[in-house]
Amino acid sequence: MLSERRLQVLRAIVQDYVGTEEPVGSKALTERHNLGVSPATVRNDMAALEDEGYIAQPHTSAGRIPTDKGYRLFVDKLAGVKPMTAPERRAIQNFLGGAVDLDDVVARTVRLLAQLTRQVAVVQYPSLTRSTVRHVELLSLAPARLMLVLITDTGRVEQRLVDCPAPFGESSLADLRARLNSRVAGRRFADVPGLVEDLPEAFEAEDRGTVSTVLSTLLETLVEENEERLVIGGTANLTRFGHDFPLTIRPVLEALEEQVVLLKLLGEAKDPGVTVRIGHENAHEGLNSTSVVSVGYGSGGEAVAKLGVVGPTRMDYPGTMGAVRAVARYVGQILAES
Amino acid sequence: MLSERRLQVLRAIVQDYVGTEEPVGSKALTERHNLGVSPATVRNDMAALEDEGYIAQPHTSAGRIPTDKGYRLFVDKLAGVKPMTAPERRAIQNFLGGAVDLDDVVARTVRLLAQLTRQVAVVQYPSLTRSTVRHVELLSLAPARLMLVLITDTGRVEQRLVDCPAPFGESSLADLRARLNSRVAGRRFADVPGLVEDLPEAFEAEDRGTVSTVLSTLLETLVEENEERLVIGGTANLTRFGHDFPLTIRPVLEALEEQVVLLKLLGEAKDPGVTVRIGHENAHEGLNSTSVVSVGYGSGGEAVAKLGVVGPTRMDYPGTMGAVRAVARYVGQILAES
């Protein structure tokens, strides 16, 4: 177990390094933080911290920089989440409040998050699987062709074409529409399959094929996983990485384009609060020198999707975590209102 | 007017520079292209080309590189559009053919374009203004609250909430729905305003307010310009820019995030064929060292949106133009089918 002072030294190292982006030495440390001890003492502490793997030297006789393990300790034990200031909170609310539809909410959220954290922002569209159905609409495009429109409580709209095995009359259509909505409106997606199972039985034999087709299309839509779209923004912030970044930025941009990778990344975070994955904790190789700060958000208390930021391991964790948490909270409010 | 040989020299310079990314000298030129003349002669030609502003030297006593004006001449007069090979065409068709809905078509198009050209791809969603209406649906969410759903011939769906000035009965709703569709289904967006103008008159006085509200919401939706969404991809290709790119990549990434800038960029190209804007021809400062190759696409013969790529001025113009043209063509086919 590390002594209290050594933890303070680690905290100071992280803070200074995040600020200056340069390895920090013992002398500079004692000057900028009043630790009450001499540089020599700090050197001893640093040696101990290095033995434990919390910090490292880029080369002999240079200052120390935190390792992933060091950041991890910092995040877990040494730093809290820095709350947003009141003006910041107001700005967030104003900015998000101006959104006109779901696409706009997501687009604004990405911009906002990127600007607040000065990093790359990632926002997942509200996931269907935990949402509820607001309305299901059926439109007749041709005698044997329907369009199925699903509207969710988060304002999302999905449409599907349905080719019917047999022509389907207007009255049957109205009937199906009414029955369908009375059963599933307001219900969670997960519950829908059980609720519509026996629906075909209520129809004439000739219409049952079509009803079944419609239902299976509906269920397909509900589970459609490729609909887990996400939006990223603020990639220009990657250029703040550092001087050495040509080698760093490439794999990050590549990883960011792989939506699958990002979805997995966000999905891994099970923590109900803000989750931080640091450097090599990220499974994807291209993100080994980045940290991901993410959190779930959703209308009401329940998380329906994730959002977060991707940045260098050398980031302002308390500030970033605060921003991410605040944005998630307000997005949730906006979604609940609409 | 430049002599034939000087044009060939310019062409050779462009080709070599695009290939090697290094300034090209007179000796290397004569070795790689059999121009039938000696380096000394080429030097004279180069001096002339430099006087005319087609090429420049980064510093005294280095090879020459093409200027924006040089690329312009190359694109206009010296290079054709390189057609895709048959296997490439098949690959494009296969890749795009697998798309399940409009979002997927656009997403695949971006990926494809980025991979083919190894540059940043930009695809604008099919624009509403030139599309036609497939169907308008009205849903009653509450006594005085409707949802308006607009379905276009390109498969796009837009929804809007409508707060009615007065409660609106189911029968009036059905009436409005029917009248609306009989008038606008299959018509071009541009024609819709004139077609629905007198619609309120067909309703009882108490419903006219609501009908007007619905209509104005519909018209708003049609002209909504912020709905000119676009998708970009392949940003990782920016890292291929060169060694000096930290300064170059930043403003480009920033410009790419400004959707307004990109939309203007694509919008400016009025040419029915492939349009190329080189370096400083782009109004936006951040894109002064890039070229934009764009083309319109759409179902049927008519262009409903643009797509293109953004890359360094030092790009393979014939190949890029070929790829952009081919992709646009096949996307158009896919859209026409669905």
Added chain:
DNA sequence: TGCTGGCACTCACGATCGAAGAGTGCCAGG
């Protein structure tokens, strides 16, 4: 036991210098 000042040592970094090489412009001759 733990902190401190002192001291020798190690390297990265930046500046200076010089040789090498690529490329040019110009000129005289074919």
Added chain:
DNA sequence: CCTGGCACTCTTCGATCGTGAGTGCCAGCA
């Protein structure tokens, strides 16, 4: 009008060499 030759210009690269930040270790002191 083209060509070979030649002197000249500059960038690039490597080597050399201080400089200075930072370290590790040690002996002394509370």
